[in-house]
Amino acid sequence: MKRFIFSCLLLLAGIGSSKLYAEEHNYGYFNSVAVGLNVGTTGIGFDVATPIGNYLALRAGVDFMPGFSMNGDVDVSGEANGTPYYGTLNAEGTLKRTSGNLLLNVYPFKSSSFFVAAGAYFGGSKLVQLTGHTNDLPDGGDYGIEIGDYTIPVDENGNVSGGLKVAGFRPYLGLGIGRLVPKNRINVAFEVGVQFHGTPKVYSDTGDLGNLVDEADNEYTDLINKLTVYPVLKLRLSGRIF
Numbered sequence: 285m286k287r288f289i290f291s292c293l294l295l296l297a298g299i300g301s302s303k304l305y306a307e308e309h310n311y312g313y314f315n316s317v318a319v320g321l322n323v324g325t326t327g328i329g330f331d332v333a334t335p336i337g338n339y340l341a342l343r344a345g346v347d348f349m350p351g352f353s354m355n356g357d358v359d360v361s362g363e364a365n366g367t368p369y370y371g372t373l374n375a376e377g378t379l380k381r382t383s384g385n386l387l388l389n390v391y392p393f394k395s396s397s398f399f400v401a402a403g404a405y406f407g408g409s410k411l412v413q414l415t416g417h418t419n420d421l422p423d424g425g426d427y428g429i430e431i432g433d434y435t436i437p438v439d440e441n442g443n444v445s446g447g448l449k450v451a452g453f454r455p456y457l458g459l460g461i462g463r464l465v466p467k468n469r470i471n472v473a474f475e476v477g478v479q480f481h482g483t484p485k486v487y488s489d490t491g492d493l494g495n496l497v498d499e500a501d502n503e504y505t506d507l508i509n510k511l512t513v514y515p516v517l518k519l520r521l522s523g524r525i526f
Contacts, residue, residue, distance in 0.1 A: 311335035311465065317525045318465040320345070320473075324518035326383065326405075333389075333464035333522070341389040341399075341464040349408070351380035358416065360438060364425025373429060373444065375416030383408030387456060389464055397473075401458040405479050409452040410487075411514075418442045428494055432505035434486040435494035445489035448508070450481035458516060466524045473522065479514040 313336055320331045320343070331345025357372040387403030414431070419442055421427055428435035429444055436446035458477020486493060 311338050311341075313337055316465050318471075318522045319525060320464070320520045320522035322347075322518045322520040324475075325514075325516055326518065327381075329518075331385070331520075335465045338394045339391050341391070342387075343389065343464055344384070344386050346382065346384050347405075347408075349379055349381045349383075351378050353378040353380075358429045360418065360421070360427050360429055361435075362421075362425050362427030362438075364422040367422075369422060369425060369427065371418075371420060373416045373418040373438070375414055375429070375444065377447070378413050378415075379411070380413065381408035381410055385456070391463075397461050397463050399460055399462075399464075401456070401460065401475065401477060403456050405454045405456055406452060409449050410447060411450045411481070411484055412448040414445070414447040416444045431486050432508055433495065436486065436488045437491035437494065439490040443490055446487050446493075448484040449487045450484050450514070454479040454481045454514070456480070456516070460518075462520065462522075464522065466522060469524050471522050471524075473518075473520040475516070475518040475520065477516045479516060481512065481514050483512055484508050 314334050316335055318333045320333060322329050322331070322345075326347040327349035329345050329347035331343045333341055333343035335341050353376050355374065355376050358375045360369075360371045360373045362369045383405050384407050385403060385405045387401050389399040389401050391397070391399050414436070416429075418438070421438065421442055427438040429438065431446070436444055438444045456477055456479050458475050460473055460475030462473020462475075463471055464473070
């Protein structure tokens with residue numbers, strides 16, 4: 285019995301010392317590397333992170349937004365040989381894009397996993413891509429589809445390509461829970477933040493945009509003009525390599 289009690293005391297002492305070590309864990313400067321896999325409103329991504337002492341961590345990553353798409357008919361208008369034309373065109377809208385990021389996590393408290401993140405996202409400026417085709421347009425005319433206050437032209441082959449574009453460089457601010465570089469081998473983190481991408485702009489790949497000056501009160505444009513930030517929600521699983 286005495287031997288059993290002594291063994292239990294040793295076990296408890298070992299557990300206590302492990303907890304103490306975890307609480308007093310000190311991070312060095314660029315002496316560890318962790319790889320993270322995340323999923324969220326930016327799509328699916330991965331990053332590489334390293335500590336800068338106990339209160340900072342640097343990460344760089346890439347996010348891939350899957351090609352979520354939606355099909356539907358859009359209105360086509362124009363004029364051929366002096367005769368107005370009104371019809372429809374089947375178009376597909378997609379959110380597919382790839383973007384990179386460089387972010388710095390700030391941990392205000394050494395023993396806490398709470399952090400504030402700041403940095404920037406870059407690339408992936410095409411927020412929404414719109415493509416379509418029709419064979420029903422009369423020859424010899426100029427046609428386009430209306431997006432807000434603009435007309436995206438349909439080319440001579442009946443193709444249309446355009447959409448909404450945001451800034452290619454987007455400052456970021458966020459906060460969350462979880463260490464980028466785990467004290468142990470595996471860690472889970474959650475993050476919420478916003479990318480400041482500015483007012484989305486309509487763009488065209490099939491010709492010059494037409495400006496519908498008389499549509500200045502377009503409700504669609506009013507809505508788009510308010511979407512100056514992109515929400516970011518991420519769930520991240522990371523593993524420390526060394």
